[in-house]
Amino acid sequence: MTAPLIVDRLTKRYGSLTALQDMSFTVAPGEIFGFVGSNGAGKSTTMRIILGVLGADSGQVRLGERPIDLDLRRRIGYMPEERGLYPKMKVGKQLSFLAQLHGLSRAEADDQVETWVRRLGIHERINDDVNNLSLGNQQRVQLAAALVHNPDVLVLDEPFSGLDPVAVDVMSDVLKEKAAQGVPVIFSSHQLELVQRLCDRVGIITKGTMRALGTVDDLRSTGEIRLDVGAPAAPSGWADHLPGVQGSVQRGALTTVSLTPGTDEQAILAAALATGPVTHFALSKPDLTELFREVVSA
Structure with missing residues (x-):
């Protein structure tokens, strides 16, 4: 399944605070979209609405022409900024469990776990509890959790945080590989040099509003x-x-x-x-x- 991820006029308020105001953008199949802004600008709120963790006051998120429902959410790979792993569960069992929650059989899940722990360089830690891993390796496990069910969309909140340069290169290659397969990829990051190098298009958000949107070259030409x-x-x-x-x-x-x-x-x-x-x-x-x-x- 290859379809664009469409964020259409999302608005979210908390009392008198407007967290998002008419947030709109599209991530095309095979595109890597960088979502950047200061802390509190609304990036994580947008991503949580895409996943259904939060509800919008108005607006809609669609995959192609279809509003995202529970079945479509199972086809999204999500990596939260705060690690959402079970700290006292072993890496391999945890990833297999999460893959099965997304609809894979036990055998399919175990095959995918083997593929991704090797791809991300954490195979030797597959029988370790998550809380016994370094922060960088926990981040690799979190990415594996987003990839293990072979998602149709990737939504990653600060995926490069805490990674050493080798791990950054590995993760960059994975994102480019998934985009080459036609997957829409959106990620947020404060590492703007990395965003500039990886992304096809970039959206800059401030105070819940999209302030600049376009290719890196187009945006740089507007200065x-x-x-x-x-x-x-x-x-x-x-x-x-x-x-x-x-x-x-x-x-x-x-x-x-x-x-x-x-x-x-x-x-x-x-x-x-x-x-x-x-x-x-x-x-x-x-x-x-x-x-x-x-x-x-x-």
């Missing part, structure tokens, strides 16, 4: 216009008083110049050449971390 100019002989502040320059930051031989729309870039180049040789001259886009700060502060 201020900047030029990176390599001018080794240029004095400090050489560009600050040029027409259209909003400011500049100089790091050694490289100066990043912020421009107002419509500024003549060739005039900036001519001014740089007047100071000596120019070794680099190119448009510079803000990374996702800078863009996030701009959106949140706005």
